[in-house]
């Protein structure tokens with residue numbers, strides 16, 4: 001399957017060392033176990049476990065992609081991750097995948113990439129090699145790039161996880177949770193976790209400010225959604241534009257306002273499936289253990305004068321004591337999300 005192979009092909013990175021699987025390792029619940037992601041250099045955020053990402057309304061901690069395929073374009077041209085470019089990727093497809101590509105994307109035959117005067121070996125918007133191309137050739141190269149992302153997204157959509165103890169408990173097996181885990185489940189409701197972490201993936205797919213610490217290498221607070229909206233609205237790859245297969249079904253992005261105070265320091269509520277194996281936790285990957293996370297919640301996040309985070313913790317997130325903080329942990333530990341092979 002094309003997307004599955006591309007997902008772990010390091011030849012798509014000029015260094016020959018990075019693939020999607022570098023940071024989303026199938027043997028590590030499709031994450032990497034690191035605080036911040038490590039591509040060609042160290043990044044600023046934690047790599048999410050992505051087995052269930054295909055069900056999410058937004059992609060990335062700041063939601064700067066509105067489809068799974070749009071998300072998959074980002075890592076290639078991110079200088080800290082693949083440090084690749086759409087022209088480089090297109091050439092790798094012509095060299096290694098021409099037949100498979102032609103079968104899957106028969107509607108879009110590969111352009112004549114052998115002509116490197118028209119299609120330089122590397123380049124992306126903003127770089128001289130790219131700016132020298134005709135608009136038609138740019139579109140043709142971008143189309144290959146987009147199709148690579150769509151093949152990868154198709155693979156991601158096949159990922160499934162096995163039921164965990166909470167699923168068995170919900171299905172009526174009252175012995176699936178022990179006493180400590182049941183106490184934790186009660187605390188999960190009482191302390192209000194369930195207001196944002198609910199449903200099959202235990203997320204509301206929305207953005208909230210809980211003042212988790214930054215993971216940025218420069219130490220500055222991560223502004224989250226406040227910085228994610230503008231790139232999203234400006235991108236040529238959103239679901240409403242020409243590279244989309246269903247532009248008419250796309251939701252409008254016009255109502256999103258990056259300047260809204262509720263967006264400053266807001267991050268997407270992550271799925272809690274996979275917690276036992278997806279640490280470290282938070283957008284910055286700064287909490288090594290779940291006990292540190294529940295302590296953070298019990299204190300309503302970092303204090304407002306702490307520069308490691310920004311924005312105002314949502315008013316109704318409650319304070320709760322060390323007993324409740326401890327009670328939550330055994331429950332969070334049952335939320336395994338073992339991928340189905």
Ligand code: HEC
Pocket residue numbers: 007018019020021022023024037038039040043045046047048049050053056058059060061062071072073075076080081082152
């Ligand atoms: C260098 C490590 C690294 C590589 C390589 C990488 N990712 Fe990621 N991935 C991350 C990090 C870190 C994030 C969160 C980034 C952010 O929110 O700004 C992320 C986010 C995602 C998300 C969104 C998940 C969510 O819950 O929001 C998906 C899906 C994903 N990556 C898939 C991919 C695919 C597909 C590839 C290959 C094309 C890839 N990643 C390559 C580290 C990586």
Ligand code: HEC
Pocket residue numbers: 188191192193194195196197207208209210211212267268269270271272275278280281282283284290293294297298314317328332
């Ligand atoms: C107002 C919505 C909201 C509430 C209430 C809430 N969360 Fe969260 N949760 C989030 C958001 C948003 C994040 C991401 C925060 C960040 O990284 O900045 C998050 C992150 C987490 C993480 C880290 C997951 C990971 O993969 O990194 C855990 C664990 C967690 N929450 C557990 C809880 C528990 C336990 C409670 C109850 C005490 C709770 N949450 C209450 C929205 C919420």
